[in-house]
Structure formats: structure tokens, C-alpha cells
Amino acid sequence: MTQLFNKFYIPEDVGISSVDIAQFLKECDEINYKLRTLHIVRHDKAIAEVSKYPFCALDKRLVYSVSKTFTSTAIGIAVKEGLLRVDDFVLDYFPECRDLDMDDAARTIKICHLLTMSTGHGVDTVGDMCNGIRPWPEIFFTRKIVYEPGTHFVYNSGGTYMLSELISRVTGMCLKDWLQKHLFDPLEITDVSWDKHGDVNTGAWGLLIAPRDLTKLGLLYLHKGVYNGIRILTEEWVTEHHTPTFPQTCRDVPDGAATMDIKFGRTVRGAIVLMEHLASIAWYFRKWIWLLQLLLKKRMEAEFSL
Known part of the structure; x- marks a missing residue:
């Protein structure tokens, strides 16, 4: 898999119909779906790369809440390196x-x-x-707690920022x-580039990265934490990463975002989707990511399986 995009293969070489891919793209155009970039x-083996003008697969894009996926991956690496545990109390850091x-x-909020x-x-x-003037961690800890931690899902980008600051504190980077x-x-x-608040990357948003590089992260998770023979994440972390914690629901998710396990950071403004029954497909869109999944399955799932 070295230099993934140095060579593109004919879709039929890996059991995928070129005609179905073309038909899928045609259907996207017919419904005026604003496709920006698609990798299959x-x-x-890379078999397809589509970018619609003015977008290019090599250009960095602002990927909004897909940033969260990289932040949680950083925590997974820190766990692997023994720098922290997900059951640690956040306040200890x-x-x-205090x-x-x-x-x-x-005081009982944990990293998990x-x-x-x-x-x-x-x-x-x-x-x-x-919008506050106090340090962000102080504001985070002093906001009203409504539920017992660990019992209710409420979309919280402020919490993901805290993960970024945790990384800064335990790694010195x-x-x-x-x-x-x-x-x-x-x-x-x-x-890549990433917005900062002071010396801390924002974590929940602000990452700029190329669509091709999003695909690589998808492959890392598809291969259970290994890329090009290098173990980056533990297999246990990847398995836990994909285990839903709460019932999938659109409640409390901005803009009616599709359902997700937030540890993998799939949100309305961007997504990395591992379609393990089909292929590893990564892309970046503004909204309604579920529609792309539905269309792709419709055209392909009868044609092949992993």
C-alpha cells in the first residue's frame, strides 16, 4: 500500500463495475447532488478519484467536525503509548x-x-x-451539569477541545x-494545518487536509490500526472506536446531522465512512452523507462483497 495514489487500477481488477461507478456519478448529477470529491x-488499490470543479483531490479542505476523528485518534495513540487512560478523570490533568x-x-468527568x-x-x-474571557478549561468545568456523566449523549465540541488540550499537556506538543x-x-x-486557540489546536474543528489523506485514515481503521505494516493504534482501540455507545439518533446533533458514534467523528459537515461491506471509501461533503451511502449501496452491493 506504499504511496497509495501513485497508481490507479481498473475497477474490474478488484471486482467493481466501472459501469456502476459511472452510473452512480450520473445519478448524483441528475439529482443535483453537490459532489465535491470521491475516492474509492x-x-x-485506488480505483477511482473524482473531483468536481473547482475542487481538486490534492487541495486541502476545511473538514469541520471531521477534525474530531483525528483528535480522538490522537487520544488512541496516547493510550497506546501509556500516557493516559480513558478512565482517567479529566480534572486530574x-x-x-480543582x-x-x-x-x-x-469532577467525575472522565476522558471516555x-x-x-x-x-x-x-x-x-x-x-x-x-465567547468567554476566562481560560477555556475553566469555562468547561463550570458549566451546569444536567446528567450523570456517561449516561446521556449531547453534542459537545467544547469537550473535544478539552481532548486537544489533554494531548498538549501529556505530550508537551x-x-x-x-x-x-x-x-x-x-x-x-x-x-495539513489546524486552527489554534492560543497554543492549543481547536481539536473539534479547524483542520485543513486533502481528501486523499482522509482516505488514508479510513484505511488505517479498516485495517484495525495498521498502515503499511506499521501498528499505529491497537486493535482494541479500533474495535471500541466503532462500538456505538448510545442509541443512534438525530437529537442533540447540529443541523439534523446523520446518526453516528461520535468517537469516529462522523457529522453533517464532513465524514470518513468505512463501508466495510463494499470497499474503503472516504470523501468530504457539506451535508446529507447518508444519501451518498444509500446511492452507492444501491448501485454496488449486488455486484461484489469483501
């Missing part, structure tokens, strides 16, 4: 916040609750964090630099 990879006036339940967006907050904390060493370099991803 099967058996570690922010000792300057004496703040906060709900008792806030940040990953699953089950911190107990009734609303996303990111608005107060971005910002999130992007940590990932450059432990993820981007092994995946041969060379051109």
Missing part, C-alpha cells in the same frame, strides 16, 4: 481548576466521556468557551505536532 479504494466552583458531577460526548452537560459548552509524528508521517500525509 478496494483491497488497498487540569489541577489549576478549586473552582463547579458541580460535583463535573469526552470521547463519547457524554460529559453530562445539557448543551454544547463551546459557545460559552469561545500541540495536537497537530503530536499527530505529525505519530500519524501523519506514517500515513505519508505531508500538508
Whole structure:
């Protein structure tokens, strides 16, 4: 799989119909679906790359909440390296916040609750964090806790920011630099940028990365944490990453986003979708990612299986 996109293969070489791919793209045009970029990879072979003007597969894109997937992956690497555990209390990593006036339940928030967006907050904390004048961790911990942590899903980009700051504190590196060493370099991803709040990458948003490079992350998870023979994540982490924590629902998800396990960061503004019954397919779109899945399955699932 070295240099994944150096060579493209004929779809039929890996059991996929070129006609079906062409028909799928035609149907997208017929319904005026705003396709930007599509990659199809099967058996570690790139077979299709489509970009609609003015977009190019090599250009970096702002991928909105797909950023969360990379942030949670960074936590997985830190767990593998023994730097933290998902059952650790978040407050233990922010000792300057211990004496703040906060709900008792806030002191019981664990890293796993940040990953699953089950911190107990009734609303996303990111608005107060971005609009406040106090340090963001202080604002996060002092927002009202409505549920027992770990029991309710509420979309919370503020919690994902906290994961980014956790990485900075346990590694001495910002999130992007940590990932450059432990993820981007092994995946041969060379051109990324990420917004910062002070010295900390925003974590929940702000990543700019090329669609081709999103595909590589999809392949990493498809191969249970291994890329080009290099073990980047533990298989246990990948399995847990794909295990739904809460019932899939559109409630509490911005803009009516499709259902997701938030640990994998699939949201309305961008997605990495591992379609393991078909191929590894990664793409970036603005909305309604479920429609693309439905159309692709309709045209292909009768033709082949892994």
C-alpha cells in the first residue's frame, strides 16, 4: 500500500463495475447532488478519484467536525503509548481548576466521556468557551451539569477541545505536532494545518487536509490500526472506536446531522465512512452523507462483497 495514489487500477481488477461507478456519478448529477470529491479504494488499490470543479483531490479542505476523528485518534495513540487512560478523570490533568466552583458531577468527568460526548452537560459548552474571557478549561468545568456523566449523549465540541488540550499537556506538543509524528508521517500525509486557540489546536474543528489523506485514515481503521505494516493504534482501540455507545439518533446533533458514534467523528459537515461491506471509501461533503451511502449501496452491493 506504499504511496497509495501513485497508481490507479481498473475497477474490474478488484471486482467493481466501472459501469456502476459511472452510473452512480450520473445519478448524483441528475439529482443535483453537490459532489465535491470521491475516492474509492478496494483491497488497498485506488480505483477511482473524482473531483468536481473547482475542487481538486490534492487541495486541502476545511473538514469541520471531521477534525474530531483525528483528535480522538490522537487520544488512541496516547493510550497506546501509556500516557493516559480513558478512565482517567479529566480534572486530574487540569489541577489549576480543582478549586473552582463547579458541580460535583463535573469532577467525575472522565476522558471516555469526552470521547463519547457524554460529559453530562445539557448543551454544547463551546459557545460559552469561545465567547468567554476566562481560560477555556475553566469555562468547561463550570458549566451546569444536567446528567450523570456517561449516561446521556449531547453534542459537545467544547469537550473535544478539552481532548486537544489533554494531548498538549501529556505530550508537551500541540495536537497537530503530536499527530505529525505519530500519524501523519506514517500515513505519508505531508500538508495539513489546524486552527489554534492560543497554543492549543481547536481539536473539534479547524483542520485543513486533502481528501486523499482522509482516505488514508479510513484505511488505517479498516485495517484495525495498521498502515503499511506499521501498528499505529491497537486493535482494541479500533474495535471500541466503532462500538456505538448510545442509541443512534438525530437529537442533540447540529443541523439534523446523520446518526453516528461520535468517537469516529462522523457529522453533517464532513465524514470518513468505512463501508466495510463494499470497499474503503472516504470523501468530504457539506451535508446529507447518508444519501451518498444509500446511492452507492444501491448501485454496488449486488455486484461484489469483501
